[in-house]
Amino acid sequence: MAEKSGADILVQCLVDLGVEVVFGYPGGAVLPIYDALYNHPTIKHVLVRHEQGATHMAEGYARSTGKPGVVLVTSGPGATNAVTGITDALLDSIPMVVITGQVPTQLIGTDAFQEADTVGITRHCTKHNYLVKTPAKLAEVVHEAFHIATTGRPGPVVVDIPKNVQIATAPYAKPELKVHASYHPQTKADASAIDAAVEMLAAAERPILYTGGGVINSGPQASALLRELAALTGAPVTSTLMGLGAFPASSDQWVGMLGMHGTYEANWAMNQADLILCIGARFDDRVTGRLDAFAPNSKKIHIDIDRSSINKIVDVDVPVVADIASALDDMIALWKQRNHQKVDLTEWWARIAGWRAKKSLDYAEGGAEIMPQRAIADLYAATKATGKDVIITTEVGQHQMWAAQHFGFDAPNKWLTSGGLGTMGYGFPAAIGAQMGNPDSITICIAGDASIQMNIQELGTASQYRLPVKIFILNNEYMGMVRQWQELTYESRYSNSYSDSLPDFVKLGEAYGWTGIRIEGPQELEAGIRQMLETDGPVIVDCRVAKLSNCFPMIPSGAAHTEMLLDPSQVKGSMTDEAKALV
Amino acid sequence: MHIQEELSQRHVLSLTVSNEAGILARIAGLFTARGYNIDSLTVADITADHGVSRITIVTNGPPKVIDQIIAQLDRLVPVHKVTDLTENGPFVERELALVKVAGIGEDRIEALRLADVFRAKVVDTTIESFIFEITGTTEKVDNFVGLMRQIGLVEVGRTGVVGLIRGKEAN
Numbered sequence: 001m002a003e004k005s006g007a008d009i010l011v012q013c014l015v016d017l018g019v020e021v022v023f024g025y026p027g028g029a030v031l032p033i034y035d036a037l038y039n040h041p042t043i044k045h046v047l048v049r050h051e052q053g054a055t056h057m058a059e060g061y062a063r064s065t066g067k068p069g070v071v072l073v074t075s076g077p078g079a080t081n082a083v084t085g086i087t088d089a090l091l092d093s094i095p096m097v098v099i100t101g102q103v104p105t106q107l108i109g110t111d112a113f114q115e116a117d118t119v120g121i122t123r124h125c126t127k128h129n130y131l132v133k134t135p136a137k138l139a140e141v142v143h144e145a146f147h148i149a150t151t152g153r154p155g156p157v158v159v160d161i162p163k164n165v166q167i168a169t170a171p172y173a174k175p176e177l178k179v180h181a182s183y184h185p186q187t188k189a190d191a192s193a194i195d196a197a198v199e200m201l202a203a204a205e206r207p208i209l210y211t212g213g214g215v216i217n218s219g220p221q222a223s224a225l226l227r228e229l230a231a232l233t234g235a236p237v238t239s240t241l242m243g244l245g246a247f248p249a250s251s252d253q254w255v256g257m258l259g260m261h262g263t264y265e266a267n268w269a270m271n272q273a274d275l276i277l278c279i280g281a282r283f284d285d286r287v288t289g290r291l292d293a294f295a296p297n298s299k300k301i302h303i304d305i306d307r308s309s310i311n312k313i314v315d316v317d318v319p320v321v322a323d324i325a326s327a328l329d330d331m332i333a334l335w336k337q338r339n340h341q342k343v344d345l346t347e348w349w350a351r352i353a354g355w356r357a358k359k360s361l362d363y364a365e366g367g368a369e370i371m372p373q374r375a376i377a378d379l380y381a382a383t384k385a386t387g388k389d390v391i392i393t394t395e396v397g398q399h400q401m402w403a404a405q406h407f408g409f410d411a412p413n414k415w416l417t418s419g420g421l422g423t424m425g426y427g428f429p430a431a432i433g434a435q436m437g438n439p440d441s442i443t444i445c446i447a448g449d450a451s452i453q454m455n456i457q458e459l460g461t462a463s464q465y466r467l468p469v470k471i472f473i474l475n476n477e478y479m480g481m482v483r484q485w486q487e488l489t490y491e492s493r494y495s496n497s498y499s500d501s502l503p504d505f506v507k508l509g510e511a512y513g514w515t516g517i518r519i520e521g522p523q524e525l526e527a528g529i530r531q532m533l534e535t536d537g538p539v540i541v542d543c544r545v546a547k548l549s550n551c552f553p554m555i556p557s558g559a560a561h562t563e564m565l566l567d568p569s570q571v572k573g574s575m576t577d578e579a580k581a582l583v
Numbered sequence: 584m585h586i587q588e589e590l591s592q593r594h595v596l597s598l599t600v601s602n603e604a605g606i607l608a609r610i611a612g613l614f615t616a617r618g619y620n621i622d623s624l625t626v627a628d629i630t631a632d633h634g635v636s637r638i639t640i641v642t643n644g645p646p647k648v649i650d651q652i653i654a655q656l657d658r659l660v661p662v663h664k665v666t667d668l669t670e671n672g673p674f675v676e677r678e679l680a681l682v683k684v685a686g687i688g689e690d691r692i693e694a695l696r697l698a699d700v701f702r703a704k705v706v707d708t709t710i711e712s713f714i715f716e717i718t719g720t721t722e723k724v725d726n727f728v729g730l731m732r733q734i735g736l737v738e739v740g741r742t743g744v745v746g747l748i749r750g751k752e753a754n
Binding site: 127 | 605650658660661
């Protein structure tokens with residue numbers, strides 16, 4: 001059998017696994033791999049400006065294409081810089097494989113130059129990780145790594161490869177997939193659980209479908225099946241931040257996002273429901289609000305591919321451990337087989353209409369400043385009018401919540417945001433990754449003035465690869481969400497939440513060869529957005545918005561779904577220690 | 584504001600795992616990362632090819648936390664099976680301790696007498712000391728050590744608990 005070097009084995013595996021793009025940054029401990037990638041005919045390498053950028057690009061690529069994102073970084077600082085993105089991918093269940101270089105095996109443990117204990121550091125922020133000590137094992141490990149990253153509940157997998165293992169040779173043949181005997185995620189639900197779920201759904205008078213990122217991870221078919229189940233039952237549908245787009249926002253059955261900055265109707269419907277069907281969501285603290293007041297009178301069914309998500313925070317009546325598409329398919333089949341009819345939900349919908357009438361997403365307009373909500377709404381209208389495929393990414397903060405509230409998503413994989421970890425600096429690189437995987441889509445990062453600066457160095461990456469991404473900054477010169485919490489909790493003592501010494505974003509963009517646009521008032525908004533969309537290359541828009549706008553509605557820390565604040569007049573400015581201590 | 588603590592129950596968990604580098608760190612780290620407790624942990628390989636190890640963990644927590652611990656352990660790729668011995672019917676648990684006691688005269692005789700009652704073996708002796716080997720449940724070992732403390736306990740080494748389900752079936 002022909003021998004290959006470890007580096008060649010790795011690259012051959014990537015080719016065999018269908019990898020088209022690798023996001024990475026070279027360094028001493030990965031030089032052999034970079035040499036194997038030199039002028040590679042099928043694998044495109046995207047040279048980032050910081051390894052964290054590479055991980056978020058891989059996440060954006062993965063979330064928008066459904067394929068695993070691949071990252072290649074060097075040992076030591078290369079690996080540690082990737083840790084934030086790896087953790088982000090773990091919390092949001094994004095399939096990602098991160099290849100890290102390592103010092104040669106004989107130097108491991110000697111505090112060698114650029115040595116870090118990568119498997120130790122990443123052990124608890126990966127789904128699984130490996131240190132490969134011989135090229136003979138490499139092919140098997142890489143194939144298993146991709147399998148683990150993409151199956152079950154997806155997540156990041158790290159493969160740490162010492163430099164001598166990249167150079168040493170071993171016989172190579174394309175490996176059979178050999179997976180740990182202990183790894184067998186359950187994808188098919190127990191028939192009895194499906195039966196119970198269908199019967200409860202058929203009998204419910206006030207049902208609600210509470211959907212999450214799991215629907216999107218399960219693939220486009222899951223979104224289609226969700227729509228079918230919603231049509232069969234006539235139930236209202238809400239979603240977590242991560243699940244937006246799995247169910248169309250344009251549907252009459254859509255009640256908006258739930259949780260801390262969800263709509264009044266979504267949260268009240270959750271509170272008053274007699275049956276909650278949780279589909280690929282995980283009862284996160286941002287969703288439940290005060291736990292002892294969460295949906296107190298409802299039965300709960302929870303479909304999740306990860307058994308550890310079930311009963312973790314909220315006890316449920318019927319656990320369904322399965323892949324979402326598979327479970328929905330089974331439920332729909334049984335529903336039809338039993339000839340169940342839609343329950344008359346007229347009364348339930350009438351109550352929901354009452355909550356909707358609060359118009360909880362409304363905001364006051366008319367001043368000289370652009371309201372940030374208006375900027376998002378206009379951006380939505382303008383992008384929709386293009387008729388093109390649109391992918392939105394966000395950073396983390398107020399702008400993220402406004403985007404979730406005021407941009408309508410009708411399809412999965414078009415909304416990329418850091419939900420679990422809440423990583424500022426995610427959105428811009430994620431947009432680059434998404435654009436890489438979807439060259440014909442309009443890809444826009446909606447950002448804040450503070451978070452865009454967390455990975456601003458990637459402006460150069462977009463320029464280098466001619467990626468026409470757009471950055472739309474809602475610039476209020478504050479870390480707005482921090483400032484908002486300081487107003488709610490600390491009597492408006494704005495400790496370090498003012499964005500002092502902001503750069504001139506227009507000039508900064510221009511320095512990297514981008515087009516820069518500044519929008520300063522309501523009369524410039526429409527034209528500015530149009531110019532951004534009509535410009536071929538990358539564009540950075542500095543949209544100056546009302547400085548002190550806050551994100552409403554809001555369930556403050558420690559409050560129940562029924563205790564939403566709808567507008568600033570309800571803010572008291574201080575909280576009890578118990579509420580302050582919550583995240 | 585004060586931090587409230589929940590009532591805990593003791594559970595003995597038995598895991599089979601692939602015997603590979605880092606597995607113990609993965610498990611111990613999971614407990615620290617998620618704030619679970621480890622009262623004792625034992626590990627040794629149990630198959631002829633050294634491919635599989637059994638890890639026995641004594642933990643404590645409210646029932647909901649115990650369920651989470653099991654689900655989280657089960658999620659680790661190299662973990663084959665997690666059994667909650669405390670929940671899954673009658674089981675045998677044992678630990679072994681070496682107990683060093685020093686003393687002369689009447690203390691020495693009393694130590695030997697108690698060792699006999701507890702079926703502890705003398706595995707080392709000098710004119711002024713014994714090392715006893717005792718096996719039993721945690722409670723039995725605790726009791727023995729408690730009595731020896733009154734006589735002249737010098738130091739103790741304990742293995743932590745191992746356990747198996749009673750009856751002919753494997754768990």
